[in-house]
Amino acid sequence: MASAAPAQARARALAFERVTCAFAGKGGERYTAVSDTSFVVGDGEFVSVVGPTGCGKSTLLNVAAGLLAPSSGRALVDGEPLSGINRRAGYMFQADALMPWRSALGNVSAGLQFRGMARDAAAARAREWLARVGLAGFENRYPHQLSGGMRKRVALAQMLILDPGILLMDEPFSALDIQTRQLMENELLELWSSNRKSVLFITHDLEEAISLSDRVVVLSAGPGTHPIGEFAIDLPRPRDVAEIRLSPRFVELHEAIWHVLKSEVLKGYAQGKR
């Protein structure tokens, strides 16, 4: 392990204990996506997971969300083994996950309505949250009438309105152009810092991982993905994701992590080509 982060003094919001996920593949073959993976996300900690494309990052996140039961091992939420949907977590998906038949307001208030809040009260709260993510005035638009960045904001509000203790984010900004993306990253940091949630952030973009996180976990190429390095990111906060990329410490960290990640990316690339 290269420069492992110091053991967490703080409580663990989320922990993976020797999680293995195997899927039945074509012709009865077993495909092991994730193998024997253990790491933790401390309370209020922002942890990014980077790894080559197709290495099983999303699988890990689905385990944390309770959408997928691991073949062996377990996920712990606040020290309790997870079974069924993770009620403490909010999940932001890589793909568009908004309900196309609901307006922006309807989408943001959905979670509150599912929890039994009255329609009017839920709508009022949703209106506040839409304003907070910069979408005041777009309440009645349907998802197809919003730009990609706006849809991501709606998804962010949809998740945050429920005030989840843990945020699971699966390459949420990967479909956005670089400018919109940096804006969204800064907004995410601002929202996060006002009310420190525990975050597990999946990305294949190392720069994004470093500029956002307290800690970066590097995964090996699949199959049988497992963590091969952990790096504490000791950059000062508050950060501006565009500016911090220019700081010498950022470049140092980037070099160190890339050194570990590079060979895995090449492996993943070679596998993808086969």
Add this chain to the structure above:
Amino acid sequence: MSNGSAPLAATRKAVSRSRPKGVAIGRMQLAAWHIAILAVVFGVWYALTTPGIVDAAYANRIAFFFGRPLQVVKVVIDWFVSGKIYPHLAITLWETLLAFAIGSVMGLGVGLWLALSPTASAIAEPYITAMNAMPRVILAPIFAVWFGLGVLSKVALGVTLVFFIVFFNVYQGVKEVSPVVLANARMLGASRQQLLRSIYLPSATSWVFSSLHTSVGMAFVGAVVGEYLGSAKGVGYLILQAEGVFDINTVIAGIVVLTIFALLLDFVVTKIEARLLVWRPRTAQTESL
């Protein structure tokens, strides 16, 4: 057309943006063509059935089989002026509406149920396939025995036609709900019942609406065919009566009225569809601020 021999590429270039894709003539020209074709059909029909234009013996014989256009128009006008047609039209439209509503609700319910319960679906599968393959119009005599010659037997026939269209669409719609949208709703805390209400039902409904044209058409077919096979009221009944006395003009007048109302129904459906599916992305949509 004078430019008929022009190369395709050149013709395409001249196409203005307001036209449907690939149509090489303007809106006015298109309307002119539509009217011209109708006029030609009526002209030929009129000519062939008028003694003096065609030899009288032939004209009368042709008129026996095809009717005379002016007579047909006269019957239609007479129906609407005297008001004789209204109760029959009302019955036919009422049967259509009922068949559509009942068939849709049943199709929606059964479609949702079978799509969400793989076991039930596996058990029902051969029967669904068989019932769908069966020419269901043949059930009309049975329905006449069960429900009598009134409205109910026509509605029953229409329901069997509408049900399967809606059923298959809903089934497909539920199967094709985006897994990401579903996972997202589960993460937002939706219970099974809430998933049904907020995800499956809206998704399935959108498929029902996309089959609206077909199912309304089928409900209409069920009503008219049912009336034709045995009834005491309705446009189908009028046609049946006229056929009984070889009054071909009235038969064709009935067909004309049915066609016009089928077009009207289709128009109404298009309007309703546009209102209910506002959330559906349309290509090249512009803002209306």
